[in-house]
Amino acid sequence: MNPRKNKPVIGISIGDINGIGPEVTLKALMDNRILRLVTPLIYAHGKAITFYRKHLGLEDFNFMQIKNIQEVHHKKVNLINVVEESPEVMPGAETQEAGKLALAALNHAIKDLKDGSIEALVTAPLNKHNINSETVKFVGHTEYLTEALGVKDSLMFLVSEDIRVGLVTGHLPLSEVSKQVTADRIKSKLEIMLQSLKNDFGVGKPKIAVLGLNPHAGEEGLLGTEENNIIKPVIKEYKDKGQLVFGPYPADGFFGMLQHKKFDGILAMYHDQGLIPFKSMAFETGVNFTAGLPVVRTSPDHGTAYNIAGKNQADEGSMREAVLAAYDIIRHRGGWDESGES
Incomplete structure (x- = not known):
């Protein structure tokens, strides 16, 4: 046991x-359950957090600035400054400084994360446009973390109490989607989902639904051939191995x-096919989890929402659930027990 850690x-x-x-972030961390279960460490700048504390009237929110991970205080919210200069905070504005x-x-x-100083990472929403430059290509958190951690593949896994x-x-x-829907890619994502449901969510024998790519799941080749030529053979291969993998299902009817209530996980073929129904059902409580990484990473399932930034209108439910989900996944992986030993 590392004597530094009791949460x-x-x-x-x-x-x-x-x-x-x-x-x-501030609103979620004001929930007493969070500080009882975990030790939060915000990577930001103290000026920005102080600005929102005052601007939003969250005077009960307190945090402690530390210089490095060794100074973490387990009974407080901690913060490390990641840039030297104090940033200018402009709610709702897209700036290069931000x-x-x-x-x-x-x-x-x-x-x-890499050196084991923190047990999990929760990423607050950012703007891809003001991060990208000639030297930095940023498509999304999932892809960036996958590459940074040297992992061959990962799975964007949207999870809530009722649907994954x-x-x-x-x-x-x-x-570009149809070109990327290959047998090897579907198998890779299925493997990650199966292992994640077992190891991260405690599902003993996962039951997975696979959606089709085309309308009506291709209508037996009338509306597309990907189902017959690519997706169905993969499903049959997994069934032959004794896995509970079913489909392909037409997404609209599914x-x-x-029908999502009958399955532990659903594998969608592309972004909007999966995220539109998910966010319709779980926008305020849904969590974006990157499965397949050696570390735990979650995030709220929404973006920067510049239009309401600084107006005290943002719902913290998804951020709170992202922190709690990270804690639960750590425990499911066996990385932490109730006595606080890692």
Whole structure:
């Protein structure tokens, strides 16, 4: 046991300080359950957090600035400054300064994840546009973390109490999706989902539904051939191995008839096919989990929401659930027990 730790340390990269990330973070961490279970460590800048504390009237929120991970205090919310200069906070504005801070926060957190200084990472929403540059190509948190951690593949896994949806393809233009729906890719995502349901969510014998790519799941080749040529053979292969994998299901009818309630996980072929129904059902409580990584990473299932930033209108439910989900996954993986030993 590491004597420094009596609760798991969960890092929170602040994301875009001009979006709703700081607001939902502060509000979520004011929930007493959080501090009882975990030690939060925010990667940001103290000026930005102090700004929102005052601006939103959250005077009961307190935090302690530390210089490094060794100074973590387990009875407080901790914060590490990831940039030296105090940032200008402009709620609702897209600025290069905010993008620079968001990337610095994420990189600092990834470093601490890699060396085992924190047990999990929760990423607040950021803006891809003000992060990308000639030297940085940022498609999304999932892809960035997968590459940074040297993992061959991962799964964007949207989870809530009632529904779990994984994606075969993620942040891709729709015109590219059909080219990326290959047998090998579907198998890789299925393997990650099966293992994650067992190891991260405690499901002994996962039952998975696979959606079709085309309308009506291809209508036996009338509306597309991917189902017959690619998806069905993969499903048969898994069934032959004794796995509870079913489909392909037409996405509209599947969700319209509430068939998702019969499955532990659903594998969608592309981003909107999976995320539209998921967010319709669980927008305020849903969590984006990156399955397949050697570390635990979760995030709220929403974006920066510049239009309501700084207006005290953002709901912190998804951020709170992201922190609690990270804690639960740590325990399911056997990385922490109730006595606080890692």
